[in-house]
Amino acid sequence: MAGLTRTAGAFAVTPHKISVCILLQIYSPSAQMSLPFPFSSVSQHNRLGLYLLSLTKSCDDIFEPKLEELINQLREVGEDMDAWLTDHLTNRFSSLSSPDDLLNFFNDMRGILGSLDSGVVQDDQIILDPNSNLGMFVRRCILAFNLLSFEGVCHLFSSIEVYFKEAHSSSDQYDAAINNSESLTHYDQMDMENYVMNKANEEIELQKNASGSVPFHLHTPEALFKVTEGLLVTRKEKSRTSKKNTEATPVAYASSSTHEDTLVDKSLFLRTNLQIQGFLMEQADAIETHGSSFSSSSIESFLEQLQNLAPELHRVHFLRYLNKLHSDDYFAALDNLLRYFDYSAGTEGFDLVPPSTGCSMYGRYEIALLCLGMMHFRFGHPNLALEVLTEAVRVSQQLSNDTCLAYTLAAMSNLLSEMGIASTTSVLGSSYTPVTSTASSLSVQQRVYILLKESLRRADSLKLRRLVASNHLAMAKFELMHVQRPLLSFGPKASTRRKTCPVSVCKEIRLGAHLISDFSSESSTMTVDGSLSSAWLKDLQKPWGPPVLSQNSGSRKSSTFFHFCDHLVSVPGSVSQLIGASYLLRATSWELYGSAPMARMNTLVYATLFGDSSSSSDAELAYLKLIQHLALYNGYKDAFAALKIAEEKFLTISKSKILLLKLQLLHEHALHRGNLKLAQRMCNELGGLASTTMGVDMELKVEARLREARTLLAAKQYSQAANVAHSLFCTCHKFNLQIEKASVLLLLAEIHKKSGNAVLGLPYALASISFCQSFNLDLLKASSTLTLAELWLGLGSNHAKRALDLLHGAFPMILGHGGLELRARAYIFEANCYLSDPSFSVSTDSDTVLDSLRQASDELQALEYHELAAEASYLMAMVYDKLGQLEEREEAAALFKKHIIALENPQDVEANMA
């Protein structure tokens, strides 16, 4: 670590900075120099000044532009005097023919600084204030140059030659491209030159470039040889690197070719620690947002290089860990994580550690434990993760690292709530910790609650706003899923509420979202100065006309609003991610509470505003929700079309949920069309997706079983379906999946209804309703009510009235928020009720029935739900028959026939799906 602290924030002279200096000389020529003043107007002068300002601001960026890029930018800025500017720049470079010239150059630079006490200022002279931004830059350059040793100057000189030479050949190319007339000859010269250069290298022979003059030869007298030995080396280096570039270009990754070029930049090691740290942070963000679609091998090769250059920069290992984590390489991830913490002792780069308390003697290995725990969590080893996190709690308590403790508790509660851990006593009971041991007698939910509360309290007192926000969100999630019971109940009076509380969910979400106005007060110890300063340059370039914009438009993000926000107030990525998460949570909660439009709206907000800054898995979730919505409300055609788009975008992500969604949709579709074989296959595939470990992927497992039961139900194997549903209910109970319990109960009621055992079905339907009530699942409740009503009707036509009343009670919810299927079912059932009601006469009141039936058959058309559609047409035909409208009757009958035939011969849907 000694290497890190030694020169943190060092400012090194680089060729790029020298070109900035040359431009500065033009901007404010010193009195002694006889440079012509090239500016035709003040605005032109100012424009160059602004450009220079942005250049100096961005000189802390990790990648410095090459001369070629700089010249291109100058073209945009300089308008009509660009030729003059570039000429001057290149001439100045080519006049630097020995290290001694560099010395003179920096001496000249001194001249453009106005002295502090010089009262006499000539009118026409532009004086650079030494304390201005530009002046400071010049002074820093001069100072840095003066500090250089002799070897340093030699190396700087050689890198200048590389810098200039590269640009020279490529700018020739540029010119050639523009002036078509000359192109051929130019290219010839180019090739010749390259050829000669390689040749020269082979013969260990020197040759000055086209503009240069004196050719050296190896067979020169010994003395001269000694002098030029330094030059010789740099020559070779230059030709080597240029060769490397030409080698690299054919392989170049389409998008990252510029990236790749700069990667081989040999002067990378000159960068300061902060710059590289900032750059690595950016890369880490990129890994997260792009998931494994991010080319992991390219970043790997880059990291390797960086490690070669800076073996003391341990953060590289962490990045490598992240990369491996996202490409699901367990062993490599583990290895790199451990290596990172062995080297850095957790004291490097974590902004959650306040620097003042850095007790370097002991290191911060508790953070290692925290990270290790989260890694195990991600790879699906809940018990290992819990064990590690318990140790983390213990160690952070020992070292009184409250920050880490707060994070660990949050991670632990997250783990407990995500992973279905039936009982923690087997794991936690063995290890002694104050926090967990107080909770050893409690259920998992209560433990999660306590952990969250503890974490929240600590985070609040430590002013860790992000953690506070994410804890609020976790709390909201908890409130959403669990009925609050007092932890210690005194007597029978204590347990009063038996419902979840939407208000508190809403409150928690709101508290979580406060972060956006709050985060600025948090003093982040780790500023990503590299990225911010480059953003600065980009912003400045924007108003300078379309050419620049169009050039950059490839890299621009699509959502313009937030992009602006991003730069103006510079919302850190983590903050916007958290806020995005709050929107997603909002969408989920509305989904559960049963408001389709609200859920859709929140998801849309998320997808438009946070889609770019979010992690890929979150973005995927948002897409998933939208597609599901489409399937429910617009039918399968649209959903499959949307799915195709999403697939292209997300399929490369590890643990992609897109596949899951596809299987779900196909299953649903197959069930509706009556293609049971296909449905069964989809079901099996779904089951295969889940991990075999107990307690992991519970959601997926429950989903697969639920669908299995439904397939069996559709195949009319009632007892088997009931068995599956029963065991599923037991699983849900064991792992405390309350909401799933409600839908399983509904399914059981459904099974009994279909099997004609209405009496058995009633209690299940009622139980489901009460579950829905206590969790505020309004839509599910409405559909349970519908089932209940159907069961009543199944008991006999004398219950038709009661059934109708129940249905009408649920109607507003169903029609307002229900999906196509639910609505159709409700309509058909309504018609059924009327028809079976003895007091209802078809001839007088036919429209009530026909209307609902027509509605139902319209909606079922989109859904391709043949069974229900057939029922609707049948009923319609019957009604028309009663009314004596024969034509319509025949029509309805034909429709009925069509659906029945389609149901009996399910075509292979996959043909057009795959």
Add this chain to the structure above:
Amino acid sequence: MVSKESCRNEIRAAIRQLSDRCLYSAAKWAGEQLVGIEQDPSNFTPSNTRFQRGSSSIRRRFSTNESISTPQPSVGFSQAATPFPEEDEVIDGDLYLLAKSYFDCREYRRASHVLRDQMSKKSVFLRCYALYLAGEKRKEEEMIELEGPLGKSDAVNRELVSLERELSALKRTGAIDSFGLYLYGVVLKEKGNESLARASLVESVNSYPWNWSAWSELQSLCTSIEILNSLNLSNHWMKDFFLANAYQELRMHSESLAKYDYLQGIFSFSNYIQAQTAKAQYSLREFDQVEIMFEELLRNDPYRVEDMDLYSNVLYAKEACAALSYLAHKVFLTDKYRPESCCIIGNYYSLKGQHEKAVMYFRRALKLNKKYLSAWTLMGHEYVEMKNTPAAIDAYRRAVDINPCDYRAWYGLGQAYEMMGMPFYALHYFRKSIFFLPNDSRLWIAMAKCYQTEQLYMLEEAIKCYKRAVNCTDTEGIALNQLAKLHQKLGRNEEAAFYFEKDLERMDAEGLEGPNMFEALVFLATHFKTHKKFEEAEVYCTRLLDYSGPEKEKAKSLLRGIRMAQTGFPSMDVEHFPL
């Protein structure tokens, strides 16, 4: 078996050729082997006998218990295939002589310049070799000059590209000799093209087997037994040296020892073989034997520094302070700026308990050779002693990154984390170290202790580890005792009795006494008494009576209880509750 005489002649010619090409370390090695061959009694000279006197005694001492292994068929020499080094053209060009003297004065660039137009294979080789070394020298300098803020720079040997180009062109036209192939292999290795480098080196050693430098380069490229077996090497006695060395690096110590044993048939007095044998024995933890071997070695070759760090480790382990001090002072006077010397001095200070000074010397050793594995590990140990855990972890981790098979460093990492109260985290490292050395009871015991800590308290796992330790012949006898105690703690008295009995047997065999013995005796006596096996109980009680102290009283009361029970009275004593 090859005749010693032909061997001798081969080596003599080879040394001339090697030193003529400035391959000095290979020549040095060959020279060592040359005098390692037993001389004919006919042409004895006093100097020869003086040199060989010492080592014969050690050979005598160990010849009795060494099994004479027969050479395997694959290794057997086929006399016909053995090439003989052709003598060079007698007269070197004048320019070559000049270049060689420049080279000897370490003016590499000058040497290569002198030979720029010479076309003979020998001159081409020397020119390229000089150029390569010049590049290496410049690289070292640049490393210091360009040292960036974040550590080392990316300095590379700038001659590699042109050398590779030239050598590959020569190879294509066939105008390359085995020395050129060796250099080509080195260049390729440096450029990271390992498979091609291997091929080139194999070609080189097949056509000219006496260049030990080529063999060692080849060995460093054999990172697994599969690679080693895939090499197509023609038979020669040099191949046995190579294989022995490679086996040793691949931790196949017994195979390696067998090879060395066989080679000693010809090179009976080779210091090299003796040192290598000692190294292998060290890995097998035969410290006494190793110490004797090194003593002999030092007697024959008192100014030897190579491998002496190993000797110092042995002395450290045996806590032979005086000998270590003597060794340290001797190597210090011989050559104090050798990494080995610094390491020995570090060991010396460590044994003296002056850990700061020890760290300083290990640091110096590392400054001289950044990849000096054992110095990193030893430094880690020192930091552990100084309770500076993060520094220790850093040092160990560097050792592991240099050689991931270094079980000591993995073990050290585990220990350091355990010290910080992170036993679960430490387990991973213990597992790693056990993976590389599954037969070491100490590692198993360390892991078991980790499981036993009050934070984890995973006793079942601890029991499993102790069982493994017992199977690996645990010399300190911790495992048996712990197994018994753990079973006792878990209430499995039958198992506990079994292990206590075993432990007792062990202690009897080694003639040990102590609290463990009392504990075992008391437990066994009580256990057998409660199970009504009075005879056994009595035996243990009477054994206890031999000792004084509270145990004796205990035994007396137990005996009383036994008598009572035997006479049929209902037992009323309180002692029969388990302890």
